[in-house]
Amino acid sequence: xxxxxxxxxxxxxxKHSTSIGKIWLTVLFIFRIMILVVAAERVWGDEQQDFVxxxxxxxxxxxxxDHFFPISHIRLWALQxxxxxxxxxxxxxxxAYRRHEKKRQFRKGDQKCxxxxxxxxxxxxxxxxxxxWWTYTGSIFFRLVFEAVFMYAFYFMYDGFRxxxxxxxxxxxxxxxVDCFVSRPTEKTVFTIFMIAVSSICILLxxxxxxxxxxxxxxxxxxxxxxxxxxxxxxxxxxxxxNEMNELISDSCQNTVIGFSS
Amino acid sequence: xxxxxxxxxxxxxxKHSTSIGKIWLTVLFIFRIMILVVAAERVWGDEQQDFVxxxxxxxxxxxxxDHFFPISHIRLWALQxxxxxxxxxxxxxxxAYTRHEKKRRFRNGEKIDIEELKNEKxxxxxxxWWTYTSSIFFRIIFEAVFMYVFYYMYDGYQMPxxxxxxxxxxxxxVDCFVSRPTEKTTFTIFMxxxxxxCMMLxxxxxxxxxxxxxxKESRKAT
Numbered sequence: 001x002x003x004x005x006x007x008x009x010x011x012x013x014x015k016h017s018t019s020i021g022k023i024w025l026t027v028l029f030i031f032r033i034m035i036l037v038v039a040a041e042r043v044w045g046d047e048q049q050d051f052v053x054x055x056x057x058x059x060x061x062x063x064x065x066d067h068f069f070p071i072s073h074i075r076l077w078a079l080q081x082x083x084x085x086x087x088x089x090x091x092x093x094x095x096a097y098r099r100h101e102k103k104r105q106f107r108k109g110d111q112k113c114x115x116x117x118x119x120x121x122x123x124x125x126x127x128x129x130x131x132x133w134w135t136y137t138g139s140i141f142f143r144l145v146f147e148a149v150f151m152y153a154f155y156f157m158y159d160g161f162r163x164x165x166x167x168x169x170x171x172x173x174x175x176x177x178v179d180c181f182v183s184r185p186t187e188k189t190v191f192t193i194f195m196i197a198v199s200s201i202c203i204l205l206x207x208x209x210x211x212x213x214x215x216x217x218x219x220x221x222x223x224x225x226x227x228x229x230x231x232x233x234x235x236x237x238x239x240x241x242x243n244e245m246n247e248l249i250s251d252s253c254q255n256t257v258i259g260f261s262s
Numbered sequence: 263x264x265x266x267x268x269x270x271x272x273x274x275x276x277k278h279s280t281s282i283g284k285i286w287l288t289v290l291f292i293f294r295i296m297i298l299v300v301a302a303e304r305v306w307g308d309e310q311q312d313f314v315x316x317x318x319x320x321x322x323x324x325x326x327x328d329h330f331f332p333i334s335h336i337r338l339w340a341l342q343x344x345x346x347x348x349x350x351x352x353x354x355x356x357x358a359y360t361r362h363e364k365k366r367r368f369r370n371g372e373k374i375d376i377e378e379l380k381n382e383k384x385x386x387x388x389x390x391w392w393t394y395t396s397s398i399f400f401r402i403i404f405e406a407v408f409m410y411v412f413y414y415m416y417d418g419y420q421m422p423x424x425x426x427x428x429x430x431x432x433x434x435x436v437d438c439f440v441s442r443p444t445e446k447t448t449f450t451i452f453m454x455x456x457x458x459x460c461m462m463l464x465x466x467x468x469x470x471x472x473x474x475x476x477x478k479e480s481r482k483a484t
Binding site: 003004006007019022023026029030031033034035037038039042043046050052053054055165166179180181182183184185186187190191 | 263264265267268271303310311319320321323324325327328331332333334336337340341344348351355359431
């Protein structure tokens, strides 16, 4: 179970995402997970080995390293990426549940089910409306919260996003104050800033997607409200259709037909 | 999620590229990514461990290493390859969007065969031409920027055998010795040369696309 497996799982969610969601997923995999695996893990690979303190006191180096790096950047990023990817699984579960329901309907022989066979049900792409809209929007909201929480945790834990070259350590058993030198501080600072920047881009994409979904929702509601004002009685669908066609013939009002068919 | 996955993602773009684009992709994967993974990473593997300074002062080696190698060559190449590959995804997204639109029109009743749609090779015309051309343009920009960054950061493309370090806490001036400098210089020049070849291929592709569109315009005019 590694990043590749996560890629497979989330790839399935991609089908039911909006365009912004697909861009977000691409940015996540290529600019965050791939950079983490291919580059950042090597940079932080020797972080404790090459953390050098100017003392002969045994145990001082260990204690100082632990004091200044309670959780390594790499591990925090791995946790962040996992938490941020997970809400998409809610959407996947909801879609799987709907498919299961449709398959059940199909097997029962329900006439309402419009699919010809099970294969079609499996391949169907669900539109983001109704309860799926709420699940999808909730997942984006949680993504935003997780991103923000982790960015704050980084900032709080490491007093900013810069990796210092030198740290002065007082922890026992170090004698008095000891100078400790971090391995590759500049490279680490560069990668930290890069990952923060991409995190921010992902937050912006999520905010944009949230706004897009809300706008879509309100537009749909206002369209429905507009339709219901013109046709208050929807009990007889065919009668309504006929009325619509008559209106089209008499008024050449194209908008009404489009509103009905959508 | 590693280079193999990137290859899978970009392999899909290959279908809609020009011939020069396909050659570029092959050069990228075989002469750059593969060389990076199988050879260069081993050469730079022990770069900090075997970076030796002529001093007993603790911390001096760390500080000197950090001073002379702010970002390791390997990481710069990895970033370069990722940035250079990414514009191709714009093309993939555009193609996916075009297909999606055609499927929508099919569902609305227009007569298009769905199987044909999936296998269709979309020609590089109209808005796709602009997306494709700008992706090549961005590729060239990224290549040039990274080549310049390399030159600027390391004062040329040669790896020195000895670097003289004066950063605190090193006492006075300390001699530090780089691990495998000749091998590193060889690989740096190799990667630079292949970068140059990729840039030539991109320029050639750009010229080809521009000439194609100009010829089409002149044919339409006549």
